[in-house]
Amino acid sequence: MPSTVKFQDIIVPTPGFGAMSLSHGYGPADEETSLKVLAKAYELGCTFWDTAAVYGMGHNEALIGRFLRENHIPRDKVFIGSKCGFDIDFEKKTNNGVTNSADHINKFIELTKERLGSYPDLYYLHRIDPNTPLEESIPALDGLKKSGKVKYIGLSEPSAKTLRKACSIAHIDALQIEYSPWFTDHEHNDLIAAARELGVTIVAYSPLGKGALTGAYRDRASFASDIRGTIPRFSEENYEGNLRLVDAFASLAANKGCTPGQLSLAWVAAQGAIPIPGTKRVERVEENWAATDVTLTEEELVEIRKVITEAEPKGARYGEVHLKMVGL
Template identity: 40%
Template sequence: MKARTLGNSDLVVSSMGLGIMGMSPGMYGETNDEQSIKTIHRALEIGVSLIDTADVYGNGHNEELLGKALKGRRDQAVIATKFSYTPNYESISGHPDYVKKAVEESLRRLQIDYIDLYYQHRVDPTIPIEETVGAMAELVKAGKVRFLGLSEASASTIRRAHAIHPISALESEYSLWSRDIEDEILPTVKELGITHVAYSPLSRGFISGELRKFEDLGQNDLRRYMPRFQGGNFHKNIEIVDKIKEIATEKACTPAQLALAWTIANQALPIPGTKRINYLEENVAAIEVELTQEDLLRIEQVSPKNVIHGTRYMKEQMTLLDG
């Protein structure tokens, strides 16, 4: 496993992480804790050290699962978790008092003494970012958190936050099909030395090519309610997947590996999520896929910016994104 140093820190992390949101009920279909723990253990065995979770995933279940998986293995993992959503995604809070409360609950569920990377999951528009990050900085001083991150923050918010305390990582959705951050946000994080962590680098599994029809999604799969997976959008996006698949075949890799290699070529640290060891190993193998400038140009031609049909979230969720 290749490694890199997290922005504005001395923390060395794997060049690909593991997102574990889907290991909790109510996210991406059926789950199995035993299978999920085995997947986390396998990730650590092959050098995937950055494990990404959040307090709201499964309303605490996700953190508790990770805590169980890391018993006796804490020194092998770089733990990233997030706060700001209240249970069931009912509201967002960046109030300093909530920050202090949230970190204590995460530490308890994770059964650890400190968190390596602590993100604000979404920016609270009612609380100045300076106050929220100021409270997060106090957690660093107290030894409860090592480094700070933001998720889905605008360029101006990132700058204001970074002026209060160094920001080490920006976590944002980034894939062949989610590239809106390229114009302003990516240049900002590059300028400030912040690592860009890409979640959903496979567009929630769509680019992998495993999904062929809407009915493949279970009744308890949240993707059923996302515009990209609905109606005519689904069928139009499948056509794009098939074109990506053609290039992947020529490169002797899978569509998922091609898409992950693309994010890495664009200097991102991807954290693809999976519940299964076989997909984990497939994803990690993408690190060895080398894309030439000619490859990147071909990928751009079949999947150019903004070609995707449908937004990445429902309308009401899109309003929660900063900026």
């Protein structure tokens, strides 16, 4: 895969780095190790970073801010995407659900700035609030761009219809979606097609299938108590059958001479998306970044597609807890 890619009017390094698990989602993280993980990403040139206000209820943005500050990193050396859209009470550490009101957007961008030490380059709505009209949220988000606070704006997990309507109000620069050989849902619901048609850059989250495709999580006990324990694709009922895809991926990767995770990242990149894998381990930052050395031929892409289609993993991307939180 190429080591850089076009993001709207600039070139950014790929794969990027998703910082979420340093504060949220996959069990506790050690702060000093997390700083080393960020340092390794920076040292490698893996500087397209993703965070959000909700990750660790502000902790994740503050961690990145601390890293940049303590290491005197010039702000333009790292591209930072962050997100608002959840009504978080940072003192009580509670998430009161999704909101996209103009007040929320204008308030949260300043809180993000305080924690990061500067405005992010890209600001997304993390989830779409069914109760705030796009006529209110999109101009508010675009206002951050017009005022020069952020350079780019994005939506995370909208429907294709929402993306199309949002783009009719203001240009949306980035679409963040779950996309990997493990989850190809958005290939079938017009969202990826809409982004391509509208010139919106696709950023792929959970590009390792939340770890599944690396082959490191064969045993459900290794993740049943974290966020994955609530996701139907990882359920007791589905997971064992879904390991078919993991096994097939492992064998393709062995033939290619790379790791299954690297093959997954190279496949995501070959679909025209920027993968943002996350890890709490320094050595895995290196492994994931080295996916830049994996180039897939047309024949290999056809073979991988065949494997994805035939293995057909089962179970939805999100469980009840999450759907309730985002008002679905």
